[in-house]
Amino acid sequence: xxxxxxxxxxxxxxxxxxxxETAAYGVVAQRAGLPGRARMVARLLSQNDDPTLPWxxxxxxxxxxxxxxxxxxxxEQLKRLRREGVRVDDRGRVRPAKRAKSxxxxxxx
DNA sequence: CTCATGACTAGCT
DNA sequence: TAGCTAGCCATGA
Numbered sequence: 675x676x677x678x679x680x681x682x683x684x685x686x687x688x689x690x691x692x693x694x695e696t697a698a699y700g701v702v703a704q705r706a707g708l709p710g711r712a713r714m715v716a717r718l719l720s721q722n723d724d725p726t727l728p729w730x731x732x733x734x735x736x737x738x739x740x741x742x743x744x745x746x747x748x749x750e751q752l753k754r755l756r757r758e759g760v761r762v763d764d765r766g767r768v769r770p771a772k773r774a775k776s777x778x779x780x781x782x783x
Numbered sequence: 784c785t786c787a788t789g790a791c792t793a794g795c796t
Numbered sequence: 797t798a799g800c801t802a803g804c805c806a807t808g809a
């Protein structure tokens with residue numbers, strides 16, 4: 675029963691990703707209260723059949739699609755992201771919405 | 784129980 | 797930046 679609600683929390687966390695933004699698998703898991711369960715998020719998405727779920731906003735921690743570059747799934751994902759205003763470079767890597775100007779700023783705010 | 788697999792990560796070279 | 801490695805966790809054979 676706990677596992678089921680865990681799955682629902684993960685799905686909720688994915689739906690909570692604002693339009694035009696993205697989140698890594700690990701981040702989604704953490705937001706769902708399941709730190710370290712990135713693979714569980716991936717598994718849920720792979721078995722998910724809900725077309726309303728914004729699966730395309732979920733990326734790997736390095737900002738790339740989880741799908742092989744050039745694959746149909748990957749292209750579809752990048753296409754949807756671009757349509758939401760997300761900046762994607764030529765290699766299919768998603769640029770963060772905001773980037774700190776320096777490491778100090780990143781760490782210390 | 785052990786082994787293999789996967790829409791993952793963090794760390795090191 | 798890119799490639800490799802070990803660690804991770806849930807499932808199914």
